[in-house]
Amino acid sequence: TRTPVNVTVTGAAGQIGYALLFRIASGHLLGPDVPVNLRLLEIPQGLKAAEGTAMELDDCAFPLLRNIEITDDANVGFAGANVALLVGARPRTKGMERGDLLSANGGIFKPQGKAINDNAADDIKVLVVGNPANTNALIAQAAAPDVPAERFTAMTRLDHNRAISQLAAKTGAAVSDIKKLTIWGNHSATQYPDIFHAEVAGKNAAELVNDEAWLADTFIPTVAKRGAAIIEARGASSAASAANAAIDHVYTWVNGTAPGDWTSMGIPSDGSYGVPEGLISSFPVTTKDGKYEIVQGLDINEFSRTRIDASVQELAEERDAVRELGLI
Ligand code: NDP
Numbered sequence: 001t002r003t004p005v006n007v008t009v010t011g012a013a014g015q016i017g018y019a020l021l022f023r024i025a026s027g028h029l030l031g032p033d034v035p036v037n038l039r040l041l042e043i044p045q046g047l048k049a050a051e052g053t054a055m056e057l058d059d060c061a062f063p064l065l066r067n068i069e070i071t072d073d074a075n076v077g078f079a080g081a082n083v084a085l086l087v088g089a090r091p092r093t094k095g096m097e098r099g100d101l102l103s104a105n106g107g108i109f110k111p112q113g114k115a116i117n118d119n120a121a122d123d124i125k126v127l128v129v130g131n132p133a134n135t136n137a138l139i140a141q142a143a144a145p146d147v148p149a150e151r152f153t154a155m156t157r158l159d160h161n162r163a164i165s166q167l168a169a170k171t172g173a174a175v176s177d178i179k180k181l182t183i184w185g186n187h188s189a190t191q192y193p194d195i196f197h198a199e200v201a202g203k204n205a206a207e208l209v210n211d212e213a214w215l216a217d218t219f220i221p222t223v224a225k226r227g228a229a230i231i232e233a234r235g236a237s238s239a240a241s242a243a244n245a246a247i248d249h250v251y252t253w254v255n256g257t258a259p260g261d262w263t264s265m266g267i268p269s270d271g272s273y274g275v276p277e278g279l280i281s282s283f284p285v286t287t288k289d290g291k292y293e294i295v296q297g298l299d300i301n302e303f304s305r306t307r308i309d310a311s312v313q314e315l316a317e318e319r320d321a322v323r324e325l326g327l328i
Helices: 015-025 044-059 098-119 133-142 157-171 205-209 212-224 226-234 239-255 302-324
Strands: 005-010 036-041 065-071 083-086 125-128 152-154 182-184 192-194 263-268 280-288 291-294
Touching: 005 015, 015 036, 015 044, 015 239, 036 044, 044 065, 083 098, 083 133, 083 239, 098 133, 098 302, 125 133, 125 239, 133 152, 133 263, 133 280, 133 302, 152 280, 157 182, 157 192, 157 205, 157 212, 157 239, 157 263, 182 263, 182 302, 192 212, 192 302, 205 212, 212 226, 212 302, 239 263, 239 280, 263 291, 280 302
Parallel strands: 005 036, 005 083, 036 065, 083 125, 125 152
Antiparallel strands: 152 263, 182 192, 182 280, 263 280, 280 291
Protein backbone atom coordinates (compact mmCIF):
# COMPACT_ATOMS: atom_id res chain seq x y z
CA THR A 1 0.00 0.00 0.00
CA ARG A 2 1.12 3.56 -0.70
CA THR A 3 2.41 5.93 1.96
CA PRO A 4 -0.25 8.51 2.79
CA VAL A 5 0.21 12.01 1.41
CA ASN A 6 0.04 14.82 3.96
CA VAL A 7 -2.37 17.51 2.83
CA THR A 8 -2.62 20.76 4.80
CA VAL A 9 -5.65 23.02 4.39
CA THR A 10 -5.72 26.49 5.95
CA GLY A 11 -9.03 28.19 6.65
CA ALA A 12 -10.37 24.67 6.96
CA ALA A 13 -13.49 25.78 8.82
CA GLY A 14 -14.54 28.25 6.13
CA GLN A 15 -17.00 27.86 3.26
CA ILE A 16 -14.44 26.67 0.73
CA GLY A 17 -12.87 24.38 3.31
CA TYR A 18 -16.23 22.73 3.90
CA ALA A 19 -16.65 22.06 0.19
CA LEU A 20 -13.03 20.97 -0.22
CA LEU A 21 -12.18 18.58 2.59
CA PHE A 22 -14.69 15.87 1.71
CA ARG A 23 -13.43 15.68 -1.85
CA ILE A 24 -9.81 15.52 -0.75
CA ALA A 25 -10.71 12.71 1.66
CA SER A 26 -12.62 10.80 -1.01
CA GLY A 27 -9.60 10.72 -3.32
CA HIS A 28 -10.33 13.48 -5.82
CA LEU A 29 -7.27 15.61 -5.05
CA LEU A 30 -4.60 13.06 -5.82
CA GLY A 31 -6.29 9.99 -7.21
CA PRO A 32 -8.46 7.08 -6.13
CA ASP A 33 -5.56 4.99 -4.81
CA VAL A 34 -3.70 7.60 -2.76
CA PRO A 35 -4.34 7.64 1.01
CA VAL A 36 -4.24 11.04 2.72
CA ASN A 37 -3.59 12.54 6.13
CA LEU A 38 -5.39 15.82 6.61
CA ARG A 39 -3.93 18.72 8.59
CA LEU A 40 -6.46 21.45 9.27
CA LEU A 41 -4.97 24.82 10.12
CA GLU A 42 -7.26 27.46 11.57
CA ILE A 43 -7.13 30.58 13.64
CA PRO A 44 -8.14 29.97 17.28
CA GLN A 45 -11.75 31.13 16.64
CA GLY A 46 -12.04 28.59 13.82
CA LEU A 47 -10.81 25.53 15.74
CA LYS A 48 -14.16 24.43 17.15
CA ALA A 49 -15.87 24.55 13.76
CA ALA A 50 -12.93 22.66 12.24
CA GLU A 51 -13.44 19.98 14.87
CA GLY A 52 -17.07 19.73 13.79
CA THR A 53 -16.04 19.26 10.18
CA ALA A 54 -13.54 16.61 11.26
CA MET A 55 -16.38 14.76 13.05
CA GLU A 56 -18.29 14.68 9.78
CA LEU A 57 -15.20 13.50 7.92
CA ASP A 58 -14.93 10.66 10.44
CA ASP A 59 -18.58 9.84 9.83
CA CYS A 60 -17.99 9.40 6.13
CA ALA A 61 -15.62 6.52 6.88
CA PHE A 62 -13.58 7.42 3.80
CA PRO A 63 -11.33 4.45 3.06
CA LEU A 64 -8.49 6.74 1.92
CA LEU A 65 -8.52 9.08 4.91
CA ARG A 66 -5.89 7.96 7.43
CA ASN A 67 -5.90 10.69 10.05
CA ILE A 68 -6.92 14.28 10.73
CA GLU A 69 -5.01 16.76 12.83
CA ILE A 70 -6.44 20.15 13.79
CA THR A 71 -4.21 22.99 14.92
CA ASP A 72 -3.77 26.74 15.11
CA ASP A 73 0.03 26.39 15.04
CA ALA A 74 1.41 26.73 11.51
CA ASN A 75 4.57 24.80 12.42
CA VAL A 76 2.41 21.83 13.38
CA GLY A 77 -0.02 22.31 10.51
CA PHE A 78 2.68 22.21 7.84
CA ALA A 79 4.84 19.51 9.44
CA GLY A 80 5.71 17.03 6.71
CA ALA A 81 3.17 18.60 4.31
CA ASN A 82 3.37 17.34 0.74
CA VAL A 83 0.50 19.51 -0.50
CA ALA A 84 -0.66 22.78 1.08
CA LEU A 85 -3.88 24.50 0.14
CA LEU A 86 -3.80 28.04 1.51
CA VAL A 87 -7.47 28.97 1.60
CA GLY A 88 -7.83 31.08 4.74
CA ALA A 89 -7.29 34.77 4.06
CA ARG A 90 -8.42 38.14 5.25
CA PRO A 91 -11.43 39.18 3.18
CA ARG A 92 -11.74 42.72 1.91
CA THR A 93 -14.24 44.54 4.04
CA LYS A 94 -16.12 47.73 3.19
CA GLY A 95 -13.90 50.77 2.97
CA MET A 96 -10.71 48.75 3.17
CA GLU A 97 -7.88 50.14 1.02
CA ARG A 98 -5.74 47.80 -1.02
CA GLY A 99 -2.72 48.53 1.19
CA ASP A 100 -4.69 47.47 4.30
CA LEU A 101 -5.81 44.29 2.59
CA LEU A 102 -2.28 43.44 1.48
CA SER A 103 -0.79 44.08 4.89
CA ALA A 104 -3.51 42.08 6.68
CA ASN A 105 -2.79 39.17 4.34
CA GLY A 106 0.93 39.64 4.76
CA GLY A 107 0.37 38.91 8.43
CA ILE A 108 -1.10 35.55 7.41
CA PHE A 109 0.97 34.45 4.41
CA LYS A 110 4.42 35.53 5.59
CA PRO A 111 4.42 33.34 8.72
CA GLN A 112 2.77 30.53 6.77
CA GLY A 113 5.53 30.72 4.15
CA LYS A 114 8.14 30.52 6.89
CA ALA A 115 6.38 27.58 8.53
CA ILE A 116 6.29 25.80 5.15
CA ASN A 117 9.97 26.57 4.69
CA ASP A 118 10.86 25.12 8.08
CA ASN A 119 8.49 22.16 8.33
CA ALA A 120 7.08 20.93 5.03
CA ALA A 121 8.28 17.88 3.12
CA ASP A 122 10.91 18.35 0.41
CA ASP A 123 8.35 17.77 -2.34
CA ILE A 124 5.87 20.36 -1.00
CA LYS A 125 3.46 21.84 -3.54
CA VAL A 126 1.56 24.97 -2.53
CA LEU A 127 -1.67 26.31 -3.98
CA VAL A 128 -2.91 29.69 -2.78
CA VAL A 129 -6.67 30.18 -3.03
CA GLY A 130 -7.16 33.01 -0.51
CA ASN A 131 -7.30 36.41 -2.18
CA PRO A 132 -5.48 38.37 -3.47
CA ALA A 133 -4.17 34.91 -4.38
CA ASN A 134 -1.30 35.78 -6.73
CA THR A 135 0.24 38.29 -4.37
CA ASN A 136 -0.41 36.17 -1.28
CA ALA A 137 1.51 33.40 -3.07
CA LEU A 138 4.36 35.83 -3.70
CA ILE A 139 4.47 36.74 0.00
CA ALA A 140 4.53 33.09 1.11
CA GLN A 141 7.19 32.26 -1.50
CA ALA A 142 9.45 35.10 -0.36
CA ALA A 143 9.28 33.79 3.21
CA ALA A 144 10.36 30.31 2.07
CA PRO A 145 13.82 30.71 0.53
CA ASP A 146 14.68 27.00 0.93
CA VAL A 147 11.67 25.83 -1.06
CA PRO A 148 12.07 25.92 -4.86
CA ALA A 149 10.21 29.04 -6.00
CA GLU A 150 8.14 27.17 -8.59
CA ARG A 151 6.33 25.23 -5.87
CA PHE A 152 4.27 28.32 -5.02
CA THR A 153 1.24 28.66 -7.25
CA ALA A 154 -2.01 30.63 -7.26
CA MET A 155 -5.43 29.50 -8.41
CA THR A 156 -6.83 30.67 -11.73
CA ARG A 157 -8.42 27.33 -12.48
CA LEU A 158 -11.86 28.54 -11.45
CA ASP A 159 -11.58 31.30 -14.06
CA HIS A 160 -10.36 28.71 -16.55
CA ASN A 161 -13.30 26.42 -15.84
CA ARG A 162 -15.77 29.31 -15.97
CA ALA A 163 -14.40 30.36 -19.36
CA ILE A 164 -14.70 26.82 -20.73
CA SER A 165 -18.29 26.67 -19.58
CA GLN A 166 -19.19 30.04 -21.16
CA LEU A 167 -17.51 29.08 -24.43
CA ALA A 168 -19.31 25.74 -24.49
CA ALA A 169 -22.65 27.50 -23.97
CA LYS A 170 -21.92 30.01 -26.74
CA THR A 171 -20.88 27.40 -29.30
CA GLY A 172 -23.27 24.62 -28.29
CA ALA A 173 -20.29 22.31 -27.79
CA ALA A 174 -19.75 19.93 -24.91
CA VAL A 175 -17.41 21.17 -22.19
CA SER A 176 -15.17 18.18 -22.93
CA ASP A 177 -14.76 19.38 -26.54
CA ILE A 178 -13.03 22.57 -25.44
CA LYS A 179 -9.24 22.54 -25.24
CA LYS A 180 -6.33 24.96 -24.89
CA LEU A 181 -8.14 27.79 -23.21
CA THR A 182 -5.90 30.22 -21.32
CA ILE A 183 -6.33 32.56 -18.40
CA TRP A 184 -3.56 35.17 -18.32
CA GLY A 185 -2.53 37.46 -15.50
CA ASN A 186 -4.06 38.14 -12.12
CA HIS A 187 -6.96 36.32 -10.47
CA SER A 188 -8.91 39.58 -10.34
CA ALA A 189 -11.22 41.63 -12.52
CA THR A 190 -8.28 42.30 -14.88
CA GLN A 191 -7.71 38.62 -15.70
CA TYR A 192 -7.78 37.81 -19.40
CA PRO A 193 -9.53 34.66 -20.64
CA ASP A 194 -8.03 34.00 -24.10
CA ILE A 195 -9.82 31.90 -26.72
CA PHE A 196 -7.54 32.75 -29.67
CA HIS A 197 -5.64 29.47 -29.24
CA ALA A 198 -8.57 27.51 -27.85
CA GLU A 199 -10.21 24.72 -29.80
CA VAL A 200 -13.84 23.71 -29.94
CA ALA A 201 -14.07 20.12 -31.18
CA GLY A 202 -10.80 20.67 -33.05
CA LYS A 203 -11.73 24.02 -34.62
CA ASN A 204 -10.20 27.33 -33.61
CA ALA A 205 -12.56 28.90 -31.06
CA ALA A 206 -12.04 32.55 -32.03
CA GLU A 207 -12.69 31.80 -35.71
CA LEU A 208 -15.73 29.73 -34.85
CA VAL A 209 -17.21 32.46 -32.62
CA ASN A 210 -16.09 35.17 -35.05
CA ASP A 211 -17.50 37.96 -32.90
CA GLU A 212 -14.99 40.28 -31.25
CA ALA A 213 -17.76 42.38 -29.67
CA TRP A 214 -19.06 39.27 -27.88
CA LEU A 215 -15.55 38.52 -26.68
CA ALA A 216 -14.90 42.03 -25.39
CA ASP A 217 -18.33 42.94 -24.06
CA THR A 218 -19.86 39.63 -22.96
CA PHE A 219 -17.41 36.76 -22.60
CA ILE A 220 -14.53 38.47 -20.80
CA PRO A 221 -16.67 40.45 -18.32
CA THR A 222 -18.94 37.44 -17.66
CA VAL A 223 -15.94 35.29 -16.71
CA ALA A 224 -14.27 38.05 -14.70
CA LYS A 225 -17.44 39.01 -12.78
CA ARG A 226 -18.87 35.55 -12.30
CA GLY A 227 -18.04 35.48 -8.59
CA ALA A 228 -20.11 38.62 -7.98
CA ALA A 229 -23.00 37.23 -10.08
CA ILE A 230 -23.06 34.09 -7.94
CA ILE A 231 -23.07 36.06 -4.70
CA GLU A 232 -25.97 38.09 -6.10
CA ALA A 233 -27.93 34.96 -7.08
CA ARG A 234 -27.08 32.62 -4.24
CA GLY A 235 -26.66 35.07 -1.41
CA ALA A 236 -23.34 33.39 -0.66
CA SER A 237 -20.01 33.07 -2.42
CA SER A 238 -19.04 30.48 -5.00
CA ALA A 239 -17.39 28.20 -2.47
CA ALA A 240 -18.17 24.83 -4.09
CA SER A 241 -16.87 25.77 -7.52
CA ALA A 242 -13.79 27.36 -5.93
CA ALA A 243 -13.15 24.13 -4.01
CA ASN A 244 -13.66 22.13 -7.19
CA ALA A 245 -11.14 24.28 -9.03
CA ALA A 246 -8.59 23.83 -6.23
CA ILE A 247 -9.03 20.08 -6.59
CA ASP A 248 -8.59 20.35 -10.37
CA HIS A 249 -5.46 22.52 -10.01
CA VAL A 250 -3.64 20.09 -7.75
CA TYR A 251 -4.90 16.97 -9.53
CA THR A 252 -3.64 18.28 -12.88
CA TRP A 253 -0.32 19.45 -11.39
CA VAL A 254 0.30 16.00 -9.91
CA ASN A 255 -1.23 13.78 -12.59
CA GLY A 256 -0.57 15.72 -15.80
CA THR A 257 -2.49 17.47 -18.56
CA ALA A 258 -4.05 15.40 -21.34
CA PRO A 259 -2.18 15.20 -24.66
CA GLY A 260 -3.32 18.03 -26.94
CA ASP A 261 -4.55 20.18 -24.09
CA TRP A 262 -3.24 22.54 -21.44
CA THR A 263 -4.50 24.28 -18.31
CA SER A 264 -4.08 27.64 -16.57
CA MET A 265 -2.09 28.12 -13.38
CA GLY A 266 -0.78 31.15 -11.54
CA ILE A 267 2.97 30.48 -11.42
CA PRO A 268 6.20 32.46 -11.01
CA SER A 269 7.02 33.99 -14.38
CA ASP A 270 10.30 33.10 -16.09
CA GLY A 271 9.90 36.16 -18.31
CA SER A 272 7.83 34.37 -20.96
CA TYR A 273 5.37 36.46 -22.97
CA GLY A 274 6.80 39.68 -21.58
CA VAL A 275 5.62 38.98 -18.03
CA PRO A 276 8.36 40.26 -15.70
CA GLU A 277 10.29 37.42 -14.11
CA GLY A 278 9.15 36.52 -10.61
CA LEU A 279 5.58 37.83 -10.79
CA ILE A 280 3.07 35.10 -10.01
CA SER A 281 0.90 35.32 -13.08
CA SER A 282 -1.45 32.94 -14.85
CA PHE A 283 -0.08 31.20 -17.94
CA PRO A 284 -1.02 28.34 -20.23
CA VAL A 285 0.84 25.33 -18.84
CA THR A 286 1.25 21.65 -19.49
CA THR A 287 2.02 19.37 -16.58
CA LYS A 288 3.76 16.03 -16.34
CA ASP A 289 5.28 14.01 -13.50
CA GLY A 290 4.44 16.68 -10.95
CA LYS A 291 6.08 19.50 -12.91
CA TYR A 292 4.62 22.23 -15.06
CA GLU A 293 5.94 24.04 -18.11
CA ILE A 294 4.70 27.21 -19.77
CA VAL A 295 3.38 26.58 -23.28
CA GLN A 296 5.79 28.46 -25.54
CA GLY A 297 5.55 30.05 -28.95
CA LEU A 298 1.94 31.23 -28.93
CA ASP A 299 1.27 34.16 -31.18
CA ILE A 300 -0.21 37.01 -29.11
CA ASN A 301 -2.37 39.40 -31.13
CA GLU A 302 -3.03 43.05 -30.30
CA PHE A 303 -6.38 42.30 -28.62
CA SER A 304 -4.69 39.85 -26.26
CA ARG A 305 -1.51 41.88 -25.73
CA THR A 306 -3.34 44.92 -24.36
CA ARG A 307 -5.31 42.80 -21.91
CA ILE A 308 -2.38 40.67 -20.74
CA ASP A 309 -0.32 43.81 -20.19
CA ALA A 310 -3.06 45.46 -18.14
CA SER A 311 -3.40 42.49 -15.82
CA VAL A 312 0.36 42.06 -15.48
CA GLN A 313 0.65 45.78 -14.69
CA GLU A 314 -1.77 45.25 -11.80
CA LEU A 315 0.34 42.34 -10.54
CA ALA A 316 3.46 44.50 -10.69
CA GLU A 317 1.69 47.20 -8.66
CA GLU A 318 0.63 44.66 -6.04
CA ARG A 319 4.20 43.37 -5.87
CA ASP A 320 5.54 46.90 -5.45
CA ALA A 321 2.99 47.56 -2.69
CA VAL A 322 3.96 44.47 -0.68
CA ARG A 323 7.63 45.25 -1.25
CA GLU A 324 7.05 48.71 0.20
CA LEU A 325 5.34 47.09 3.19
CA GLY A 326 8.42 44.91 3.72
CA LEU A 327 6.45 41.71 3.06
CA ILE A 328 8.74 40.43 0.33
P1 NDP B 1 -14.10 31.23 2.12
O1 NDP B 1 -13.75 29.85 2.50
O2 NDP B 1 -15.38 31.47 1.41
O3 NDP B 1 -12.94 31.91 1.26
C1 NDP B 1 -11.60 31.82 1.67
C2 NDP B 1 -10.73 32.62 0.73
O4 NDP B 1 -10.83 32.10 -0.58
C3 NDP B 1 -11.07 34.10 0.63
O5 NDP B 1 -9.85 34.81 0.62
C4 NDP B 1 -11.74 34.21 -0.69
O6 NDP B 1 -11.50 35.45 -1.32
C5 NDP B 1 -11.00 33.17 -1.49
N1 NDP B 1 -11.65 32.76 -2.73
C6 NDP B 1 -11.01 32.46 -3.88
N2 NDP B 1 -11.85 32.15 -4.83
C7 NDP B 1 -13.08 32.23 -4.32
C8 NDP B 1 -14.38 32.01 -4.84
N3 NDP B 1 -14.61 31.67 -6.09
N4 NDP B 1 -15.42 32.15 -4.02
C9 NDP B 1 -15.23 32.50 -2.76
N5 NDP B 1 -14.04 32.74 -2.22
C10 NDP B 1 -12.96 32.60 -2.99
O7 NDP B 1 -14.06 32.17 3.41
P2 NDP B 1 -14.67 31.94 4.85
O8 NDP B 1 -14.68 33.30 5.44
O9 NDP B 1 -15.87 31.10 4.83
O10 NDP B 1 -13.56 31.09 5.57
C11 NDP B 1 -12.26 31.53 5.78
C12 NDP B 1 -11.69 30.71 6.91
O11 NDP B 1 -10.33 30.99 6.98
C13 NDP B 1 -12.30 31.02 8.28
O12 NDP B 1 -12.65 29.80 8.89
C14 NDP B 1 -11.14 31.70 9.02
O13 NDP B 1 -11.14 31.37 10.40
C15 NDP B 1 -9.97 31.07 8.33
N6 NDP B 1 -8.69 31.77 8.37
C16 NDP B 1 -7.63 30.97 8.68
C17 NDP B 1 -6.37 31.48 8.72
C18 NDP B 1 -5.25 30.58 9.08
O14 NDP B 1 -5.35 29.37 8.92
N7 NDP B 1 -4.17 31.10 9.59
C19 NDP B 1 -6.11 32.90 8.44
C20 NDP B 1 -7.29 33.64 8.07
C21 NDP B 1 -8.54 33.07 8.04
P3 NDP B 1 -12.51 36.70 -1.27
O15 NDP B 1 -12.17 37.44 -0.03
O16 NDP B 1 -12.17 37.44 -2.50
O17 NDP B 1 -13.90 36.15 -1.26
